[in-house]
Amino acid sequence: KPPPPPAGSRASGSPRRVVVQASTGELLRCLGDFVCRRCYRLKELSPGELISWFRSVDRSLLLQGWQDQGFITPANLVFVYLLCREALRGEDIGSQAELQAAFLTCLYLAYSYMGNEISYPLKPFLVEGDKGRFWERCLGIIQRLSAKMLRINADPHYFTQLFQDLKSEGEGGDGSKHWTISLDR
Numbered sequence: 001k002p003p004p005p006p007a008g009s010r011a012s013g014s015p016r017r018v019v020v021q022a023s024t025g026e027l028l029r030c031l032g033d034f035v036c037r038r039c040y041r042l043k044e045l046s047p048g049e050l051i052s053w054f055r056s057v058d059r060s061l062l063l064q065g066w067q068d069q070g071f072i073t074p075a076n077l078v079f080v081y082l083l084c085r086e087a088l089r090g091e092d093i094g095s096q097a098e099l100q101a102a103f104l105t106c107l108y109l110a111y112s113y114m115g116n117e118i119s120y121p122l123k124p125f126l127v128e129g130d131k132g133r134f135w136e137r138c139l140g141i142i143q144r145l146s147a148k149m150l151r152i153n154a155d156p157h158y159f160t161q162l163f164q165d166l167k168s169e170g171e172g173g174d175g176s177k178h179w180t181i182s183l184d185r
Contacts, residue, residue, distance in 0.1 A: 022167045027077040030170030038090045039099050059122040080110045081166040087141045101128050105137040
């Protein structure tokens with residue numbers, strides 16, 4: 001009979017551990033890089049602009065008392081990435097104003113789904129006068145992505161895959177405020 005495996009070792013066939021880590025700033029840059037590549041027709045767009053739209057909404061909600069803490073965390077960025085990846089179609093976005101409206105719609109849904117509050121005001125998320133278009137975009141995204149929006153919170157492996165996908169969208173950056181996601185597969 002063979003000796004038992006040493007303590008701390010894995011038996012063959014046991015799950016492998018996956019570790020993914022990235023700072024909030026790094027994931028923000030990755031999201032900005034992704035959207036800039038996706039919206040290839042907008043030659044003047046920079047990742048920093050997208051990040052500033054996100055930070056502006058977050059700051060506005062904090063200052064107005066709608067939230068007690070910032071929303072921009074690695075987990076929430078992964079959720080925003082899921083929405084943007086599925087909802088932003090580069091061939092359909094012809095101007096920076098169209099992108100900002102579509103991106104802020106994704107943010108509204110992310111805050112509504114992942115945020116700590118029961119509801120959020122529309123004003124920080126609206127950049128166009130037509131609320132009807134905003135709600136049409138919201139409903140379209142919900143209809144297409146409801147199952148994925150539920151899955152990201154129910155399936156840690158799906159979340160980890162999206163985290164890895166987002167991280168691979170950028171080149172990386174500073175090492176501050178790292179999150180580590182560790183899952184057995």
